Amino acid sequence: MGTLITLIVSGLAEGALIFLMASGLSIILGMMGVINFAHGTLFLWGGYAYMFSYYSIRARVILSVFPDAFQTGTQGGILRVTGVQLQAGQYLPFSQELLIFVVSILIAVSVVFIMGIIFEKLFISRVYGNAPAQILITLGLQVVFTDLVRVIWGPNMIPMSRPPFLDGVSSFAGGRIAHYNVFLIIVGATVAIIIHRVITKTRIGMVIRAGLQSPENVQALGINIRKYFTVIFACGAALAGLGGALYMPLVGNVVSSAGMNNQILAFIVVVIGGLGNFMGSFLGSIFLGLMGVGVAVFLPAISVVANVLVMAIVLVFRPDGLFGKAVNKS
């Protein structure tokens, strides 16, 4: 029973992270009909931007409060980070730690949001309605910006610890629950509710849904749909960036291959849930998260292929995904 609770919580946390990634992908696909093969790299930039700002801000704050703190050496490429360790008995007050964490997350999300705007304006706006060109161009962006990360922050793995106030484990009904996992679940659920409300209840969501049906009519009503597209793409990117920023502390390190791995997870979710189907990707993420944890514990031998196996099985029986396609694009 205890083990089960631990597994479910960590599976849900995994799922919440996959959801942050997959929802951005799914929104961009569902609303704009664009498949973003550069999503993994946006995720990665979120992670690295978070890592860089967290390290830099925290080192500065700690050194200003405790000048005798121990520096653990620098890492990275062009931009370098310095690890700082507090001596025994010293700690930053909760409010400061929280501020550092939130500011770092905000920086990461804004960096990726701006990248999203640039991507859309410079590249993707040129290839609307041309699916092969979209795939090729975003794939190129993926490769270039992933290597750019390696140039800027170095190709090696950089350790990344969780913020101290989230770095604990509690016992609950016999199971051990990491606080960070609970935090991830809360963030995932909040984001899901916000996105759902925006799409179904607000004017922006209405314009977006109308634009999906008939872009010409929306334009004829005097609404600049292109501007909306830019914002949607940037928001989808920002979600990936948030996912990246929250993912790195979970696994405890930052490495440039994480982008592609998570992009593939998100793709599998989007395919399983039905292309561009928001609800589908929500449920698909939870399913994939729970399954990933379960397989890793009970059947570690097939953990690498489990996801693809599930995707293959779903496609054989339900080619449109478990919850149906939202877009009918070739």
Added chain:
Amino acid sequence: MSIRINVADQMGSKKMGPLALVSLIILVIGMFVLPRYLKNAQLIMMSRIFLLAVYGMSYDILRGYTGFINLGQAIFFGSGVYMGVIFLNIQNDLTYFMLAILAISALSVIGGYIMSKIVLKTGGVVASAMITLALGEIVRSIAERWRFVTGGQDGLPMRASRVALDPLFETRIGAYYFALVFLIVMTLALRQFVLSPTGRVLLSIRENEQRSRFLGFDTNKYKAIAIIVSALASGWTGVFFAVIARFANTDYLSIQYTLNALLITLVGGTGTLYGAIIGSAFVTWINNFLLTLANSYPGATILRFPMLFIGSVYILLVIFMPYGIMGGIYRLQAKLNLGKDK
């Protein structure tokens, strides 16, 4: 007004003019004489160009002739490289080379069949690109973990350090001819495939899938054939590549090599088959150029990431030169012919 190009005309079903024929013969003879005047490094580069050209052509069968974007093509190429190294490590002669070819043929046919079964279910370029990308990355990560066979991230070197395929290819010149003959044979074979009735159906699928279906063709079956043929050609190229590279690692399975194939076809022009030869020369040259640059400026870390530059070139190509070099030439020709008719 858009210009429709009759692809069959480009592919030489029309009689080739005597001038073109003579220049082609001179070019081929020149290629056979050339190695006498080349250094070892240049020989290796030329052999790579020939083999990657075949890889590009095998990709073009899919991308250019059916419009299907396979982002897992490197699975077959990389498996070929691994097969070549593994078999030649057992015994370094022609028999084991042929065994490697047999093994990769079986693997490519089975793998291509499974891939087509999974991918063609959803139809659609977008979904198939996503799924093949996932398949490719999964195969790569399996190979990375399966250290016993693949050597993991360290890669798998060929044990005989100097001689590959005794006694035929003791020298790099031997390997050069090996690659050149392979290129010529495969060009003829793939050209024949494209001109065959099956190839015509593939073209019609690219132009208008719905109409081909209404004409009574089982389009998914034909697409599966294209996937398997292209997988086979890529796998064979991989085995030949093992002889040149004398080393296998998971890079050959990764998205990087799929991107190389995409770039080769893009530079040359998708759907032109021969364009892949030009594309391969360009891609290999730029790779070599970056490598020498990185060696002469060891301080510049940015030069150690060739995909940064190759990827940028690739993005620019997609935006500004979507038809590639050969595609551009054919378009020009078509325009001129149109003018003549009027």
